[in-house]
Amino acid sequence: MSPTVTTENLKSELEMFCISCEDDSALEKMVEQCLCNAINADKWVLEWVAYSTTKNGLAISVDTLEQFEHEVLNKRHKSKHSSKTEERHRPRDIHTIQEIIKAEEEEDNLLDCYTTPSKGSQKRVLTTPENPYSKRSSALLASPGVLLSPACFSPCPTSSQKYSQRGGKGEVVVSFGAVQGTRWAGRKAPSAELQLELLEGPEDSLRSSYKYMFQRLRDIRNVLTDKIEMLGEDLRSHYNIEEFSPASLPAQDSVSVLGQVCCDSNGKLNAQSVLLEAGQEQGGQQVRVDLSELQQYSLFPGQVVAMEGMNTTGGKLMVSKLYEGIPLPFYSSEAKMDSDEEPVNVLVACGPYTPSDSLNFEPLLDLIHVIGRDRPDVCILLGPFVDSKHEEIAKSQVTEPFEAIFARCIESILEGTKSVGCRLVFVPSQRDIHHHYIYPQPPFTLPSLCKNPRVTLVPDPCTVLINGVTFGITSTDILLHLGAEEISSGTGSDRFSRLLKHILTQRSYYPLYPPVEDVNMDYEKFQSFGQMPLTPDILIIPSELRYLVKDIIGCVCVNPGRLTKGQVGGTYGRLLIQRAASVDEDEKSIHHCLAAQVVKI
Secondary structure (H helix, E strand, O other), X not given: OOOOOOHHHHHHHHHOOOOOOOOHHHHHHHHHHHHHXXXXXXXXXXXXXXXXXHXXXXXXXXXXXXHHHHHHHHHXXXXXXXXXXXXXXXXXXXXXXXXXXXHHHHHHHHHHHOOOOOOOOOOOOOOOOOOOOOHHHHHHHHOHHHHOOHHHOOOOOOOOHHHHOOOOOOOEEEEEOOOOOOOOOOOXXXXXXXXXXXXXXXXXXXXXXXXOOOOOHHHHHHHHHHHHHHHHHHHHHHOOOOOOXXXXXXXXXXXXXXXXXXXXXXXXXXXXXXXXXXXXXXXXXXEEEEOOOOOOEEEOOOOEEEEEEEEOOOOEEEEEEEEOOOOOOOOOOOOOOOOOOOOEEEEEXXXXXXXXXXXXXXXXXXXXXXXHHHOOOEEEEEOOOOEOOOHHHHOOOOOOOHHHXXXXXXXXXHHHOOOOOOEEEEEOOOOEOOOOOOEOEOOXXXXXXXXXXXXXXXXXXXXXXXXXXXXXEOOOOHHHHHHHHOEXXXXXXXXXXXXXXXXXXXXXXXXXXXXXXXXXXXXXXXXXXXXXXXXXXXXXXXXXXXXXXXXEOOEEEEEOXXXXXXXXXXXXXXXXXXXXXXXXXXXXXXXXXXXXXXXXX
């Protein structure tokens, strides 16, 4: 492949066949096809001329180019792979690659001996073995597919057969909402007016690493007490409760108490082991809770609730009424999307980006192809990018630094989406082996990305504002953790709705206490950066549990699933935000102007 495939090259080659093309989007699509299929500009033009001739002189456009890619380039790619299967799967390490580069350089030098140097020409720049430069090395940097190819890794990973043989590619498994004239393909050109920023602002958000692993029990206790008192005040005013009584004070009349649900042992919570731990203002003591008189309830450790009942002995509270939390208001802004504005297309994907039996980034390359096809305005990509739970990483079978693999992965995403021009939001995960293993988690630190206007590095969790629409985002699997600890009775079978409602009404991206062993919580930072500043319009909450899109008290909650599920392909999500022709000013949520889908990769 030529290392310098440009729009000028393609236009020059097309003119040789009296074909003109002034559509910039079509020219960018041609460059993308050359890079992804590793062919020169002249070779591409020959393929196109042969194809268009059979179609009675087909004109060049983005649509016809996609048809050409589907009918010609993809089949050519498959036939090439089938004829060279042995060569492709031959193990190659970094030394083999350097031998290939050296052989090609020697061939170039031999050809130079038979050519006459032009006037003013200079000698070839000498290179050292540590930094070889050649056409081959330029090609490696030009294509995202080559950057993430198995030959780049040592030891060389093999392709996952189960992933490559997966079925249902592109199948829509969940749909939500309907927008008139829905088109999942985004703008032809990137929007310069798109506003994307952290809601809190750079100065008030978690922007860099911090010192952790030093927490005093007193400080943790203060954070939990503040949480109880803050939510308790809103519960008192919302439900018109006069005052809260101490939890363990004997009383012959019905009283209202406030506290945090906890378990009487280290085991899993059940109906007989529920305790209510009061805040400091109510004495800070624990009281056993009897739930037998409640017709329905849903509780989990760490949940702040108000209860009404009898506590005649001071040792057990017979609960007759349960007051659950209330959500925060939505974001209000004078800047609203006009009904005639183009919709905002958002793609959401969560790692891992490799199958569990291989370090081959083929799923990520497939996702980059989807981005090039759909041209979304914003791509929210959540970790893990280099998964600490991957079989080969867990067994220490990878010799290359994890930071280098991650840097190559990000570089490939940037290069592969360059022609699309979409904004990229990178969210870290505690499963990213190269990053800080703490919650809340600071954003990635890549100096090369800080000055890139397309890239936004955010912490986990965070609240992002996109054209007046708030996105609450977390990569930590709170749905799975919360579902393993929650108990309920008489609330129906819609478990996901209960869990999502708990997260919104507790106003926290991680309301569970104590957290699971995999989550290393820094409670001082959690108090500042782990709470919801408001109820988001859209909550992105990926999980190992089944993918979903649900409207919960006005918030659209999206679990896009993971891009890979073990050895097979997973799913990703896409959202289309579009204002309706007439919008009620009193409407507090955007579910009426949102369409969402979860799609198989």
